[in-house]
Amino acid sequence: MRWLGRGFIAVLLLLIVYAAWPLLGLKRLADTIETRNAAEFTELLDISEIKRSLAAQLVRAHLKLTGKDKSLSPMATNFAVQAGIAVADSYVVEIVRAEALIDLLKQARTETFSGQGGNLWSLGLPNLRNARKLLAAEYRGRNFYLRIPLSADLKDSYRLHLRLADWKWKLAGVELPEEVQMRLAREFQIWLTSR
Numbered sequence: 520m521r522w523l524g525r526g527f528i529a530v531l532l533l534l535i536v537y538a539a540w541p542l543l544g545l546k547r548l549a550d551t552i553e554t555r556n557a558a559e560f561t562e563l564l565d566i567s568e569i570k571r572s573l574a575a576q577l578v579r580a581h582l583k584l585t586g587k588d589k590s591l592s593p594m595a596t597n598f599a600v601q602a603g604i605a606v607a608d609s610y611v612v613e614i615v616r617a618e619a620l621i622d623l624l625k626q627a628r629t630e631t632f633s634g635q636g637g638n639l640w641s642l643g644l645p646n647l648r649n650a651r652k653l654l655a656a657e658y659r660g661r662n663f664y665l666r667i668p669l670s671a672d673l674k675d676s677y678r679l680h681l682r683l684a685d686w687k688w689k690l691a692g693v694e695l696p697e698e699v700q701m702r703l704a705r706e707f708q709i710w711l712t713s714r
Contacts, residue, residue: 538658540688541656541658541663541665541681541683541688543688544563544663544681544683544687544688544689545663545665545679545681545688547563547688548560548563548681548688548690551563552621552624552625555618555621557617557618557621558617560617560620560621561617562687563687563688563689563690564615564617564620564689564690565682565684565689565690565691566615568680568682568691568692569615569620569690569691569692569693570608570611570612570615571604571692572680572691572692572693572694573611573614573615573693573695574603574604574607574608574611575600575604576694576695576700576703577603577607577610577611577700577703577704577707578599578600578603578604578606578607579596579600579700580697580700580701580703580704581603581607581704581707581708582596582599582600582603583701583704584701584704584705584708585708587599606711607707610707610710610711614703623693623695623699624677624693626677626699627667627668627676627677627679627693661682661683661684662680662681662682662683662691663680663681663682663683663688664678664679664680664681665678665679665681666678666679667679674696674697675696675698676696677693677694677695677696677699678693678694679692679693679694680692680693680694
């Protein structure tokens, strides 16, 4: 009977570690952002996935900015986004540079998960609404999704996608708030006209 109790405790501990593991990966990512360690930060990125994620958002925002999204059918919009991704690739490469991506994620206040400048209280965990948002993170096998900052409304939050690769959690995507998408689309439009 004693072995059953120990087995239950061992399984419970494994489940807790499994649930906390992506948050530890996020903390490591936040630490590199806080210290601006570009070399270590780059090791924690899935560059091709981040480029694809940002390029699609940028092109959709550009279509919206120019008003072309209203005249296109959903299928035509998908074709336009796919074609636009190829055009936007060299611009997105600039955004995905370690320093530029660190600056972009600093706006998301990722450092609240870091051990450096942030602490538990900066997460706003005494606020039950924020704790619920942390518990509402999506965990699907090798993929983990979390909106940050926890205290932000849905329209102002960044949705991070971490993927487990080689036993490390790597940033595989960032869903930007609409305001940031539109700012990047305006910068992209200027970049296009200057070429």
